[in-house]
Amino acid sequence: MKFAVKKVNRNIPNEELLADVKNIASTYGLTTMSQDIYVQYGKFHPTTLIRRFGSWFKVLELCDLKPSRSRINIPNEELFANIEHIWLTLGRQPKYSDIQKPLSLFSVGTYEQRFGSWYNALDAFVIYMSEEESVIKPNVRINKDGIKHTTKREPSARLKVQVLMRDGNRCRLCGVECNDGLHNIHFDHIIPWSKGGETTLENLQVLCSDCNLAKGNCK
Numbered sequence: 333m334k335f336a337v338k339k340v341n342r343n344i345p346n347e348e349l350l351a352d353v354k355n356i357a358s359t360y361g362l363t364t365m366s367q368d369i370y371v372q373y374g375k376f377h378p379t380t381l382i383r384r385f386g387s388w389f390k391v392l393e394l395c396d397l398k399p400s401r402s403r404i405n406i407p408n409e410e411l412f413a414n415i416e417h418i419w420l421t422l423g424r425q426p427k428y429s430d431i432q433k434p435l436s437l438f439s440v441g442t443y444e445q446r447f448g449s450w451y452n453a454l455d456a457f458v459i460y461m462s463e464e465e466s467v468i469k470p471n472v473r474i475n476k477d478g479i480k481h482t483t484k485r486e487p488s489a490r491l492k493v494q495v496l497m498r499d500g501n502r503c504r505l506c507g508v509e510c511n512d513g514l515h516n517i518h519f520d521h522i523i524p525w526s527k528g529g530e531t532t533l534e535n536l537q538v539l540c541s542d543c544n545l546a547k548g549n550c551k
């Protein structure tokens with residue numbers, strides 16, 4: 333029996349995602365593109381591109397397209413992707429005062445209008461982040477030592493934010509608070525990657541750079 337294999341979005345190179353948008357724009361002579369148009373003509377789902385690039389606005393920018401006219405109906409996914417981006421940039425939960433340009437694409441007022449308050453927006457974000465990503469068949473990779481992995485070594489942005497949401501920006505070994513954005517935060521594999529540990533929420537922890545270095549030396 334032959335199965336039609338749907339492309340695994342995770343592995344599609346950035347260039348290929350953007351090329352699809354550009355291709356539609358040039359085919360139809362568009363100077364901008366709404367997500368609705370992309371849903372009709374695109375090979376991928378807009379959410380895939382938004383997750384990868386941070387926002388639909390950013391996708392258009394990277395494709396040399398103008399922002400779509402109406403910014404009133406910004407989809408929740410785009411508002412959440414923006415929070416994810418800020419969380420990852422700061423290495424901690426964004427505060428009310430962080431939600432401004434240039435760090436944030438949207439004003440805090442946009443979140444207040446949509447969710448009632450900034451705290452409600454954060455609550456909605458937490459629920460959004462805890463939803464499972466669309467099921468992707470594990471892709472077994474075998475390294476040179478014959479160790480099998482079903483995940484990639486480098487955690488995705490989404491997974492990093494999930495680890496930060498659980499651990500905060502505090503080292504799980506020494507408890508120091510990492511206040512220097514992501515510079516001092518390391519996403520450590522509890523069971524080392526080299527010993528078959530996977531890149532999953534359960535097997536990742538926040539470490540400060542000192543503890544990460546010390547752990548590395550002990551292996």
Ligand SMILES: [Zn+2]
Pocket residue numbers: 503504505506507508539540541542543544
């Ligand atoms: Zn530490």
